Amino acid sequence: MSEIALPKIDSSILNRKSEIVKKLSKLTNIENVLSEADELRPYETDALSVYTQTPLAVVLPENTEEVSEILKYCHSENIKVVPRGAGTGLSGGALPLQDAILLGLGKFNKILEIDYENKCVVTQPGVTNLGITHAVQHKGFYYAPDPSSQLACSIGGNVAENSGGVHSLKYGTTTNNILGVQMVMMDGTICRFGGKSFDQEGYDLMGLICGSEGLLGVVTEVTVKILKTPEVVRAALIGFPSIKEGGDAASEIISSGIVPAGMEIMDKALIEATDNFSKAGYPRDAELLLIVELDGTVSEVNELIKKVEVICKKNNCSSLKLSNSEKERLSFWAGRKAAFPACGAMAPDYYCMDGSIPRGKLAEALLEIKKLSEKYELPVANCFHAGDGNLHPLIMFDGNDKEQLRKTEEFGSEILKTCVRLGGVITGEHGVGIEKRELMCEMFNDNDIQQQLSIKKSLDEKNLLNPGKVYPILRKCAEEGRVHVHKNKDKFPDLPRF
Amino acid sequence: MSTKIKINSQISQDSNNIYYPKDESEVSDLIRELYKQDSPTEIIGNNSKSFIGNKTQSANTTSLSKISGIIDYRPEELYIKVKACTPINEIEQVLSENNQELAFEPIDFGYIKEGKSNKGTIAGYLSCNYAGSRRFKVGSVRDHVLGFKGVNGKGDIIKSGGTVVKNVTGYDLSKLIAGSFGTLVALTEITLKVLPKKDSSKTVIIYPSNFEQIYDFFNKLSSSSSEISGAVFVPEQSKDKDFVTKKNSVFKFNDLKSNVSFIAFRVEGDKISIEEKINNLKKELKLSNSDISTLDVYQSEPFWKKVNNLEVFEKTEHNLIRMVIPPANGSKLCKHLENNHNYFVDWCGSLFWIEVNNKKEEKIKDLKKMAKDFGGYLTVIKTSSEYDYGEAIFTVDKVRLMISEKVKQSFDPKRILNPGKMYRGV
Numbered sequence: 001m002s003e004i005a006l007p008k009i010d011s012s013i014l015n016r017k018s019e020i021v022k023k024l025s026k027l028t029n030i031e032n033v034l035s036e037a038d039e040l041r042p043y044e045t046d047a048l049s050v051y052t053q054t055p056l057a058v059v060l061p062e063n064t065e066e067v068s069e070i071l072k073y074c075h076s077e078n079i080k081v082v083p084r085g086a087g088t089g090l091s092g093g094a095l096p097l098q099d100a101i102l103l104g105l106g107k108f109n110k111i112l113e114i115d116y117e118n119k120c121v122v123t124q125p126g127v128t129n130l131g132i133t134h135a136v137q138h139k140g141f142y143y144a145p146d147p148s149s150q151l152a153c154s155i156g157g158n159v160a161e162n163s164g165g166v167h168s169l170k171y172g173t174t175t176n177n178i179l180g181v182q183m184v185m186m187d188g189t190i191c192r193f194g195g196k197s198f199d200q201e202g203y204d205l206m207g208l209i210c211g212s213e214g215l216l217g218v219v220t221e222v223t224v225k226i227l228k229t230p231e232v233v234r235a236a237l238i239g240f241p242s243i244k245e246g247g248d249a250a251s252e253i254i255s256s257g258i259v260p261a262g263m264e265i266m267d268k269a270l271i272e273a274t275d276n277f278s279k280a281g282y283p284r285d286a287e288l289l290l291i292v293e294l295d296g297t298v299s300e301v302n303e304l305i306k307k308v309e310v311i312c313k314k315n316n317c318s319s320l321k322l323s324n325s326e327k328e329r330l331s332f333w334a335g336r337k338a339a340f341p342a343c344g345a346m347a348p349d350y351y352c353m354d355g356s357i358p359r360g361k362l363a364e365a366l367l368e369i370k371k372l373s374e375k376y377e378l379p380v381a382n383c384f385h386a387g388d389g390n391l392h393p394l395i396m397f398d399g400n401d402k403e404q405l406r407k408t409e410e411f412g413s414e415i416l417k418t419c420v421r422l423g424g425v426i427t428g429e430h431g432v433g434i435e436k437r438e439l440m441c442e443m444f445n446d447n448d449i450q451q452q453l454s455i456k457k458s459l460d461e462k463n464l465l466n467p468g469k470v471y472p473i474l475r476k477c478a479e480e481g482r483v484h485v486h487k488n489k490d491k492f493p494d495l496p497r498f
Numbered sequence: 499m500s501t502k503i504k505i506n507s508q509i510s511q512d513s514n515n516i517y518y519p520k521d522e523s524e525v526s527d528l529i530r531e532l533y534k535q536d537s538p539t540e541i542i543g544n545n546s547k548s549f550i551g552n553k554t555q556s557a558n559t560t561s562l563s564k565i566s567g568i569i570d571y572r573p574e575e576l577y578i579k580v581k582a583c584t585p586i587n588e589i590e591q592v593l594s595e596n597n598q599e600l601a602f603e604p605i606d607f608g609y610i611k612e613g614k615s616n617k618g619t620i621a622g623y624l625s626c627n628y629a630g631s632r633r634f635k636v637g638s639v640r641d642h643v644l645g646f647k648g649v650n651g652k653g654d655i656i657k658s659g660g661t662v663v664k665n666v667t668g669y670d671l672s673k674l675i676a677g678s679f680g681t682l683v684a685l686t687e688i689t690l691k692v693l694p695k696k697d698s699s700k701t702v703i704i705y706p707s708n709f710e711q712i713y714d715f716f717n718k719l720s721s722s723s724s725e726i727s728g729a730v731f732v733p734e735q736s737k738d739k740d741f742v743t744k745k746n747s748v749f750k751f752n753d754l755k756s757n758v759s760f761i762a763f764r765v766e767g768d769k770i771s772i773e774e775k776i777n778n779l780k781k782e783l784k785l786s787n788s789d790i791s792t793l794d795v796y797q798s799e800p801f802w803k804k805v806n807n808l809e810v811f812e813k814t815e816h817n818l819i820r821m822v823i824p825p826a827n828g829s830k831l832c833k834h835l836e837n838n839h840n841y842f843v844d845w846c847g848s849l850f851w852i853e854v855n856n857k858k859e860e861k862i863k864d865l866k867k868m869a870k871d872f873g874g875y876l877t878v879i880k881t882s883s884e885y886d887y888g889e890a891i892f893t894v895d896k897v898r899l900m901i902s903e904k905v906k907q908s909f910d911p912k913r914i915l916n917p918g919k920m921y922r923g924v
């Protein structure tokens with residue numbers, strides 16, 4: 001595994017392993033406690049598979065009371081705990097620690113209530129994101145946030161990471177789409193924030209928990225808002241002869257008052273890579289490809305599509321196709337959704353970066369990345385959630401070549417620093433985890449970080465819950481910040497990643 | 499209660515000894531000094547909403563009203579960054595020039611306080627987190643905050659968030675600050691997400707015959723693919739002549755029959771899709787043209803302003819309650835309120851504004867219990883002059899209070915900022 005600083009190992013805990021396992025077996029069914037090497041192996045890493053670590057033990061509780069008892073015990077015995085949902089996170093937030101219990105929420109896999117009258121679903125955290133939509137779509141409803149891993153990622157993990165998706169400009173991220181959570185604190189206290197009504201009074205503790213990467217509590221129940229499926233969804237596939245013209249068109253769409261359901265941009269390298277890979281029929285002569293998706297009622301969408309067409313033509317688009325059927329719409333997305341594997345097919349390894357920039361800075365960011373690509377002599381392909389400013393450059397390299405690996409790391413770090421310089425942030429949707437921990441000081445000064453650490457301390461005084469994540473251990477801005485995929489062996493090869 | 503102390507600084511004070519720091523560093527200096535002296539301060543903006551919440555037990559008052567002005571407005575990036583006490587009116591004006599708006603529809607609390615507009619500042623707005631009629635569609639104030647800067651109770655300048663929509667870098671403190679009534683930080687800078695104004699709007703009025711039918715309509719409206727962006731119910735309340743008179747004068751539009759109970763729902767968008775949506779909804783709700791009244795854009799816009807100004811409760815001298823419950827329990831609550839209290843329902847059945855007469859704190863207690871049983875909460879927004887605070891203004895349970903105290907401690911360990919404004923100990 002790659003080396004990364006983790007909290008100091010408490011050897012007294014390691015020495016007490018058998019006693020701890022025995023005690024845990026009394027707090028839940030004995031078969032829910034895993035402690036043998038072969039049982040622990042599947043839990044050694046999450047989707048940031050470059051880092052692996054065997055946990056002390058894995059415990060898979062079945063209900064909130066068990067979670068509470070386990071945490072209470074760990075709290076009193078000073079045992080660290082790493083919570084884990086489906087393990088699809090890309091920033092190492094669920095990376096185990098040698099002297100910590102890995103608390104898996106996989107058995108919390110039931111939807112508890114579907115309440116159409118209040119337009120919400122009460123669910124256990126281990127249910128997948130898409131599982132919620134599947135449960136309500138026969139009545140014409142859906143759950144809006146759609147991270148690319150939605151087939152496998154759990155709603156509890158979505159809450160921990162405040163996951164977004166392609167549609168977050170119009171529909172928001174997880175924090176805008178949940179109404180309540182039940183959570184267990186490190187000392188075992190069970191609490192409830194929010195419920196089935198909007199905007200709990202007092203401090204928005206649900207808002208604090210959402211995106212806290214498992215550092216403040218373990219979520220054991222989530223109430224999510226469901227929305228009515230739009231009457232119609234259409235997409236436009238538009239090619240541009242230059243980055244500038246395409247970027248300008250995307251900006252103009254937004255400033256003209258259109259709020260697209262989704263808006264994606266791919267650069268030339270990615271157009272070619274994905275078209276080779278998935279035969280999506282993309283315009284290969286284009287320097288930049290824009291996919292705009294609009295939803296609403298029939299005439300609303302038709303009206304908006306017309307406006308998009310006018311704007312794109314004004315910005316000299318070289319090709320423009322509008323979807324006339326659901327099948328055609330999905331075919332527009334096919335290439336985009338194959339972006340990651342397509343890069344995987346072009347080089348032994350790739351790093352996926354995740355940063356956000358103001359939409360209008362796209363051309364500047366892409367030019368900067370192009371320069372860096374030449375400087376480091378490494379190819380890069382870019383995709384961009386243009387609706388919400390989330391940029392995913394994919395750097396291709398050969399991990400067996402140590403020098404290339406080093407250069408890739410430097411390259412990645414420079415990209416994220418560029419994002420911050422352009423007014424953006426170091427992570428748009430993958431989270432900080434361990435991956436970008438040391439880059440936090442690119443964005444925050446000591447006061448800012450100290451305030452966040454004070455909150456952590458006030459809710460987990462002994463720093464036992466997911467320690468070593470999100471906040472810098474080294475207190476220096478190290479060269480970190482990417483997802484490494486070797487020989488296209490993603491931890492979850494079947495999951496689309498976009 | 500701590501005693502008033504003299505702050506050793508150049509920060510200006512008026513004749514009432516209110517401090518007026520002129521920038522972020524002065525706010526920081528002032529709070530750092532108060533922290534050293536263990537001397538709490540009330541934090542105010544333009545005083546438009548300072549009547550909401552408990553009276554703080556503070557020796558000092560700090561007005562952030564001089565921290566005002568637009569820092570950076572990027573219409574094409576859909577954000578505006580402002581100094582914390584920029585008046586809402588100023589922000590709305592500049593957004594309007596670019597055909598954009600604050601989609602959460604700020605409520606104008608000036609009408610209930612003094613019978614005229616006084617929207618106050620964005621910091622005050624964020625600190626209360628009370629969104630208007632569009633909330634159920636677009637989210638609350640907290641959903642539109644992208645980032646902030648402010649000074650915590652130790653005098654440290656802190657920030658969180660940024661200007662981009664997608665941002666998961668560190669804890670999302672913007673959410674925590676929303677609705678915190680100035681008890682965590684003195685805000686100095688706020689970045690808001692802004693959205694394009696819709697081309698046009700229309701409002702359809704329907705006249706339900708009983709409470710079950712009201713909620714049947716609300717349910718159908720919120721379950722439709724033809725999205726609405728506002729839905730209120732205003733009851734008949736025939737026994738209270740004053741309320742009926744007020745209602746008739748506030749909702750004097752076209753052929754709107756305001757002397758009987760009515761539901762009004764708003765559809766926004768381009769003109770063609772508005773017609774399409776209204777036709778779809780008429781079918782879904784089984785309405786014929788003779789059942790409804792329609793307000794065109796020139797009537798629709800002022801109608802929703804009056805709703806969001808709470809004009810039916812203009813200058814109320816009674817207690818005014820804001821209750822939020824899951825809509826499925828709404829018809830039960832309406833039945834309870836009928837001819838007991840004046841009220842109206844917003845957010846498509848979820849938000850209740852209820853007026854409770856003087857000297858009736860036990861009624862507030864009953865309503866509080868009801869809110870809890872229905873899975874919601876209530877806040878006493880405005881108290882009558884005879885309110886003795888025997889019944890708390892906010893609702894909180896033991897565990898949340900315990901966590902709130904811890905969170906407060908992490909921002910403001912000596913309880914310098916607005917102590918007691920929300921809960922004792924916070």
